[in-house]
Amino acid sequence: MTPDPYPPPEFTLTVQAADARTLRLAIHGYLDYDTSDEFTPAVDEVLDAHAERHGPVLRHLHLDWADLTAFDSSGLSALLALRRHTHPAGITLHLHHQPTYFSRLLEVTGVMGHLTQHAHGTGSPEAALP
Known part of the structure; x- marks a missing residue:
């Protein structure tokens, strides 16, 4: 049997660093139509483990795209779903080392500011602001 000339795209997520209020994740490989359905459960698993260990004090989620x-667009949809999940919990997303094509898609769709908008903690005084 000959090797498949078009192997399935791969996606992995690794924890680079963590403390109670900050978590740094690196995204490796493809985040597209074939793998975007893996992104949300992978991030949720890391977030759940973090909350189990530290409680609901996470405030900054740094994503390294190097x-x-x-x-x-499927990857973008998964990233927007992550924002919908984290923002109400008071977690601000930070995007680092984005490839040009990634930044361009965020720019063309106008979502960069939305994704990285500062989230106010649910128990903080800022959460009461309109």
């Missing part, structure tokens, strides 16, 4: 290979 090893991203591909990103499309």
Whole structure:
């Protein structure tokens, strides 16, 4: 049997660093149509483990995109779903080392500011602000 000339795209997520209020994750490989359904459960698993260990005190989720290979509208949808999950919990997303094509898609769709908008903690005085 000959090897498949088009192997399935791969996606992995690794924890780079963590403390009670900050978590740093690296995204590797593809975040596209074929893998975007893996992104949300993978991040949720890390967030759940963090909350188990530290409680609901996480405030900053840093995502490192340096090893991203591909990103499309399905990946963008998964990233927006992550924002919908984290923002109400008071967790601000920070995006680092974005490849040009990633930044361009965020720019063209106008979501960069939305994704990285500062989240107010649910128990903080800022949460009461309109």
